[in-house]
Amino acid sequence: MRSTTVLRGTPCIAPPAGEPPLHRLELPDPDAAPFAAGSFEEMGPLSWTDHPHRHTFYEIIHLTAGSGAHVIDFARWPVRPPHLAVILPGQIHHWQGDRDVDGTLALFTEDFLVDHPGDREVLRQLARAGWFTLDAEDDTRIGRLMADLAAEHRQRAAGHETVSRALLHVLVVRAARLPEHSGGTGPTQITGPVEAAGTSQITGPAGAAGTSQVTGPAGAAGPVRSPARSGALAEAFTRLTTRREAVAWSVRECADRLGVSPGHLTQAVRAATGRSPGQLLIAARVYRAQQLLAHTELPVRQVAARLGFADPAYFCRFFRRETGSSPGDFRKHHRRHHQSIATAQTHA
Structure with a gap:
């Protein structure tokens, strides 16, 4: 997973033709915590860019000022602070018409x-x-939790990694208590399966299917040791589906990479998620297709x-279904x- 980070000033890797860039987390030195x-302003201009892009990392935003809109995948959220937003690795997002976001x-x-x-x-x-x-x-x-996190990162006093991890955990727990869209306005554009009559109900990499998207260079193919518990195996499968190449894999291929039988994988994933591995792979495939199309x-x-898909016509039937x-x-x-944007002069 360390390949999701780079040293400050490292140029972005050029994305596959036509795709939005993939930004990695910049660190001051190789031994720094990935945080x-x-x-x-401190995080740099890429934090408020109006160009669609993806991350290899999580982003939590506490927005206190500004106007315009924030687009996450296929939803456009009006900016009327204060807001809290969570963006997962692989989600495509950008700002629109932003003024003085802070x-x-x-x-x-x-x-x-x-x-x-x-x-x-x-x-x-949360995503x-x-x-x-x-x-x-x-x-x-x-605001207090975010200010404490920023101070720990800025000062880097003894034990700052431990304190930052503890504060982040508290932030995640507190955020989970928030009422969804409380007192605010929903997105002006929710798209795809949410509006459609089809069977895949996907709201992004963390949608109903429980899938997540690209986590960057760390998503290289390779065997994964079989976890002992069903929950751990289901989590390993979910993480496997984040690999870009996994959208074309069968359940058997995924099971082989996890070192278990297809039957064992199906039992574990269904017990943990209520859905079969095949359903989750389809959901990941549809989500990836939506990203590429949009x-x-x-x-x-x-x-x-x-x-x-070797046959574009079959893909079209699959997508419509x-x-x-x-x-x-x-x-x-x-x-x-x-x-999409040119990325030759941007940083990771």
């Missing part, structure tokens, strides 16, 4: 959740909600090929004027 916190960001990879690995699932649940409008009391409480200029036949919409109609509904 950063501070204001938008607040505090916490950025971290999965490595940083070592003391509280259960926070991964809580963060996925399903996407956007919280805070009342005065919650805004004050969240945020790239790739022809439908190339989108199909990247998802492992799962979402209730054709790839062309989905793209037309969600097309933006600039889908």
Whole structure:
């Protein structure tokens, strides 16, 4: 997972043709904890860019000022602070028409959740909600935690990693108590399967299917040792589906990589999630297709090929069956004027 981070000033890796860039977390030195916190200004201009992009890391935003909108995957959230937002690795997001956005960001990879690995699932649940409008009391409480995280990162006093991990855990738990969209306005555009008549109900990498998206270079293929418990095996499977190449794998191929039989994998995943591995792989495939259609200029036949479909017509039937919409109609509904950006001069 350390390949989700880079040293400060490292140029971005050029993304596959037509796709939004993938930003990695910048660290001051190789031994630094995979964590950063501070204001938008301290985190740099990429933290408020209007260009669609992805991360290899989690981002928690406490927004205290500004206007415009924040687009996360296929939902456009009006900016009327104070807000709290959670963005998962692989989600595509950007700011629209922002004016004087201000607040505090916490950025971290999965490595940083070592003391509280259960926070991964809580963060996925928070990302399903996407956007919280805070009342005065919650805004004050969240603001103090974010300020403490930023101070620990800035001062780097003895034990700052331990304190930061503890504060982050408290922040995640407190955020999980927030009422969804309390006192605020929902997204002006929720898209895809949420609106469609199809069977896949996906709201992003942490959608109903429980899948998550790309975590960056760490998603290289390779065998994974079989976890002892069903819950751990289901978690390992969920993390496996975040690999870009996994959208074209069968349940048997996933089971082979996890070192278990397809039957054992099916039992464990169904017990933990209520859904079969095949259903979760389909959901991951549909979500990836939606990202490529909404945020790239790739022809439908190339989108199909990247998802492992040799026949574009079959891909179109698959997409319509799962979402209730054709790839062309989905793209037309969600097309933006600039889908991808040049990244040669940006940092990771």
